[in-house]
Amino acid sequence: MQYKIYRFVLLISLLLWLTSCAAQPEAGSVSTVASSSGATAPSNTITAVKVDTLTTDSAAAYWANAPVSTVHTKATEKGKADGPDVNIQAAYDGKNIAMRLEWADTTESNLNKAWTWDGSKFSRSKDLGDRMGVLFPIENNANFSSKGCAGACHNLDADPEKWWMGSESADSRFDLWQWTAASSNPVGQAQDEWMGAQEDPADMESATHSDALKSGGSVSNVNKAKDGPAFMGNDLSASFIITGEQTPIDTSKLTQGAVIPPSILAPWVGSRGDVQAKGVWKDGKWVVVLLRALDTGNDEDLVLTPPKAYPLGVAVFDHIDLVGHTTTADVLTLEWK
Amino acid sequence: MSIIEQPISPYREVKDQTETSSGERATMATWIDERTGLVSANRAFLSWPVPKYVERNLLYSLGGLTLVSLIYQFFSGICLLFYYDPSAEAAYNSVDYITYQAPLGWLVRSIHHYNASAIVILVFLHLLRTFFFSAYKAPREVTWLSGVVLFLITLGFGFTGYLLPWDQKGYWATRVGTEMAGQVPLLGSALAQLMRGGATLGQLTLNRFFVTHVALLPGALVLLLALHLYQHRYHGVAPTISKRGQIRARHSVPYFPNWVIMDVLLGLGLLALLIYLSWHERAPLAFPANPADTDYSPKPEWYFLFLFHLLHYVPGRLEPFLIVVVPLLVIGSMFLLPFLDTGEERRPWRKPVTTAVALFYVAVIIIFTFLGS
Numbered sequence: 001m002q003y004k005i006y007r008f009v010l011l012i013s014l015l016l017w018l019t020s021c022a023a024q025p026e027a028g029s030v031s032t033v034a035s036s037s038g039a040t041a042p043s044n045t046i047t048a049v050k051v052d053t054l055t056t057d058s059a060a061a062y063w064a065n066a067p068v069s070t071v072h073t074k075a076t077e078k079g080k081a082d083g084p085d086v087n088i089q090a091a092y093d094g095k096n097i098a099m100r101l102e103w104a105d106t107t108e109s110n111l112n113k114a115w116t117w118d119g120s121k122f123s124r125s126k127d128l129g130d131r132m133g134v135l136f137p138i139e140n141n142a143n144f145s146s147k148g149c150a151g152a153c154h155n156l157d158a159d160p161e162k163w164w165m166g167s168e169s170a171d172s173r174f175d176l177w178q179w180t181a182a183s184s185n186p187v188g189q190a191q192d193e194w195m196g197a198q199e200d201p202a203d204m205e206s207a208t209h210s211d212a213l214k215s216g217g218s219v220s221n222v223n224k225a226k227d228g229p230a231f232m233g234n235d236l237s238a239s240f241i242i243t244g245e246q247t248p249i250d251t252s253k254l255t256q257g258a259v260i261p262p263s264i265l266a267p268w269v270g271s272r273g274d275v276q277a278k279g280v281w282k283d284g285k286w287v288v289v290l291l292r293a294l295d296t297g298n299d300e301d302l303v304l305t306p307p308k309a310y311p312l313g314v315a316v317f318d319h320i321d322l323v324g325h326t327t328t329a330d331v332l333t334l335e336w337k
Numbered sequence: 338m339s340i341i342e343q344p345i346s347p348y349r350e351v352k353d354q355t356e357t358s359s360g361e362r363a364t365m366a367t368w369i370d371e372r373t374g375l376v377s378a379n380r381a382f383l384s385w386p387v388p389k390y391v392e393r394n395l396l397y398s399l400g401g402l403t404l405v406s407l408i409y410q411f412f413s414g415i416c417l418l419f420y421y422d423p424s425a426e427a428a429y430n431s432v433d434y435i436t437y438q439a440p441l442g443w444l445v446r447s448i449h450h451y452n453a454s455a456i457v458i459l460v461f462l463h464l465l466r467t468f469f470f471s472a473y474k475a476p477r478e479v480t481w482l483s484g485v486v487l488f489l490i491t492l493g494f495g496f497t498g499y500l501l502p503w504d505q506k507g508y509w510a511t512r513v514g515t516e517m518a519g520q521v522p523l524l525g526s527a528l529a530q531l532m533r534g535g536a537t538l539g540q541l542t543l544n545r546f547f548v549t550h551v552a553l554l555p556g557a558l559v560l561l562l563a564l565h566l567y568q569h570r571y572h573g574v575a576p577t578i579s580k581r582g583q584i585r586a587r588h589s590v591p592y593f594p595n596w597v598i599m600d601v602l603l604g605l606g607l608l609a610l611l612i613y614l615s616w617h618e619r620a621p622l623a624f625p626a627n628p629a630d631t632d633y634s635p636k637p638e639w640y641f642l643f644l645f646h647l648l649h650y651v652p653g654r655l656e657p658f659l660i661v662v663v664p665l666l667v668i669g670s671m672f673l674l675p676f677l678d679t680g681e682e683r684r685p686w687r688k689p690v691t692t693a694v695a696l697f698y699v700a701v702i703i704i705f706t707f708l709g710s
Contacts, residue, residue: 145624305437
């Protein structure tokens with residue numbers, strides 16, 4: 001009898017140990033937060049769920065099953081106010097990944113340095129549009145993997161003019177998906193860019209490059225005298241002009257205070273247009289869905305290989321420039337379910 | 338009369354019997370055997386009589402299953418070596434390549450990962466079985482001692498292998514591990530220096546851990562395993578403690594297939610389990626090691642968790658004491674066991690003190706492992 005008990009105890013021990021090692025949590029795991037959809041996810045981990053087919057529809061049914069990670073954004077400038085919390089979800093279908101980002105913004109800023117007609121002349125507004133960026137290291141990057149956006153942001157100098165974004169060396173690059181309410185959202189895209197090392201110390205954005213472009217993209221809507229727009233849209237109430245829908249500017253049709261978009265937009269064709277996007281501002285918040293192929297086949301893009309986990313960072317620009325934007329303070333991790 | 342010189346071999350008798358029973362057919366096997374003696378040696382090896390109570394008994398297959406598990410580990414490790422680059426700059430990328438790009442690399446690495454845990458579990462259970470059956474008693478002290486050292490070697494494999502991916506988990510766990518070693522009174526700093534190859538973890542550390550993992554420990558393992566198995570053969574299977582087993586011990590069965598079949602089936606079952614675990618969740622690979630990331634919360638591999646977690650319960654000044662005393666107590670007890678427990682009694686329930694001490698150790702290890710996880 002005792003012999004059987006010993007044997008039973010040994011077998012139970014074996015099972016317990018096997019279970020414990022199989023269920024061993026990752027080191028540095030983080031707490032979970034409740035999500036609006038009822039699912040939960042570790043706060044700094046974005047878990048992409050597998051679905052049949054992806055779209056840029058932010059109301060697609062599968063988002064109800066995707067865990068929501070709520071991440072906080074902080075100002076890059078010391079002493080400035082924190083940015084909004086961003087609810088992030090992700091899904092993938094074997095060929096593409098989609099990310100749904102939602103954040104509070106009391107104002108819809110979808111014009112970027114637009115022209116304003118005062119009844120006698122045009123003036124250029126200094127107002128900027130809302131923007132959002134998602135940043136991944138293309139190569140394995142220990143610094144970014146532990147620091148997140150801070151691993152790519154060189155903002156320690158007292159003079160913000162000397163700050164720059166990019167990598168420490170040329171063999172380490174970042175993939176940047178930059179959605180802008182004014183210029184990329186109307187064409188259903190986020191601009192696909194990459195960042196390397198800083199090329200010009202005097203130019204803080206010299207590390208950032210747009211991906212290759214075959215055709216398309218925006219052109220500046222400015223006349224030869226550079227004192228006003230060259231074109232206006234068929235729909236004067238629209239915040240954007242799509243190529244082919246513009247007509248030469250006719251001030252007789254403009255009322256005082258009319259706003260003319262500063263660019264004529266066309267979708268990017270080529271690697272720069274790899275990221276589809278759809279953003280909607282409603283009820284004081286932006287909801288943006290980004291969609292991209294897991295492997296675009298382009299060298300300047302990160303190849304996403306489930307189930308490998310990827311570090312990433314998210315930045316929110318509330319109608320403000322690079323210096324004033326807010327970013328996720330900790331590294332975020334994209335995982336796959 | 339054969340023209341071939343007959344070797345003086347303990348297997349000679351078996352060989353002659355085999356030849357008599359199978360006639361004088363000039364088969365390839367007899368040709369090889371006449372020149373090498375390997376066939377008859379193999380026959381003698383396989384026909385080794387073992388007590389009937391080992392047949393279809395899971396507890397007596399733990400050793401064989403451990404051996405099968407070690408073979409899996411050896412072959413999966415060799416496969417990983419084809420791609421692994423032991424340099425601090427490239428180690429992570431090579432493991433990343435193995436895990437996400439190399440054909441079936443994920444499977445091989447995951448099997449290696451899960452099997453490392455399986456080996457620790459199996460060796461531990463094998464030690465427990467040997468302990469509770471009092472199989473360490475004379476004349477099997479050397480079998481027991483070699484088994485204890487083999488257990489320590491498997492832990493050494495785990496400790497050194499953890500660093501090799503050069504990811505955050507392995508880097509920081511190793512840093513904590515070497516810092517713990519550095520707290521050993523008198524020898525600490527020299528020991529830490531020996532492990533790291535410098536003041537901090539770097540290329541030299543990776544070199545040392547890699548060489549230890551793929552050369553020193555496997556060499557030691559093979560030698561000790563040979564001694565362990567030879568001792569096992571030399572002394573035979575230890576007497577059983579159950580009455581039913583004692584009745585069955587009156588009969589013997591050949592090692593092959595009666596005992597081997599269980600090891601083989603369990604080995605295949607283990608392989609299936611390893612493949613399932615690998616398929617269910619690939620071996621983890623944390624983000625690349627960042628020595629500057631002081632916020633990282635290190636955690637050792639689960640089989641060192643109990644010791645790591647125990648440290649939470651002692652004041653900092655007592656840590657060196659705990660780091661030295663607990664392992665010394667446990668390992669020392671294991672080494673001294675066959676020389677302290679020299680009585681005739683083999684049944685654990687009739688040796689309450691020895692059994693209670695062992696159960697206390699096991700309980701502490703299991704409880705603190707779970708608490709630490």
